[in-house]
Amino acid sequence: MPDDILSVASELVEITRLVADDDFSATMARFVTRLVRTVPGCDDAIITVRSATGVETVHSSRDLGFDPLVPGPIVEAVTFGEPRRLDDVAVDQRWPSFGTQFVNAGYRSCLCLPVSTPGEETAVLTLISKDADRFGESAYDLVLLLTLHAGVAFENAALFHDSRELVTQLRTALRTRSLVGQAQGLLMRHYTYDSSHAFEVLKRASQNSNRKLRDLAALLVKAHEDRTFETALADLGMAEQDVTSPSH
Known part of the structure; x- marks a missing residue:
């Protein structure tokens, strides 16, 4: 957890800032990059959107090595609009297919949080770590704060697109x-x-x-x-x- 709250505030400002050439993808890419750098123990991040046409991953910080749309915590979070947390894939057997791919890709834990979005689409921000038990209560609070700002980024991107x-x-x-x-x-x-x-x-x-x-x-x-x-x-x-x- 960053000791200086001003550093977190600075990240939030950067996350939600739109410039002349920004579009939705650029906004989300910048958000994920900064998020991975801000949250302790976070190795990768994913934004997943569910619309009338299905569920798709709109951005990840790099090639993850597993399919985030395999039935598991991410799909459940984006489907039901509820948080999901996997503390240790070696212990938690709720999603066997997802867990097998997840651990084979070198990851142990993840946290999935719904993101406020405009319109009928739903979205989830997922943080993943190579270590078990990386997203406890303190990390959860920080990520929840950042997730709220992810919703602002969604809205700003949509507003910017409509305005353009x-x-x-x-x-x-x-x-x-x-x-x-x-x-x-x-x-x-x-x-x-x-x-x-x-x-x-x-x-x-x-x-x-x-x-x-x-x-x-x-x-x-x-x-x-x-x-x-x-x-x-x-x-x-x-x-x-x-x-x-x-x-x-």
């Missing part, structure tokens, strides 16, 4: 509005339309050509830049006699 998606959508919307506005202006100048008339022309041309309004507008703007605007209008069936009285 929203920013992307907003940028697309703004770009669309700009392109459509430019295309409207070109039609207004070319045919002396007013703004609403030009927009109706664009909408009808979009439907007739089976193109998204944004793509049609981009095509017209590029044609203007390439000095092929009238050719583009003709190719799209947007000659003046066809569009001076668009239907409403």
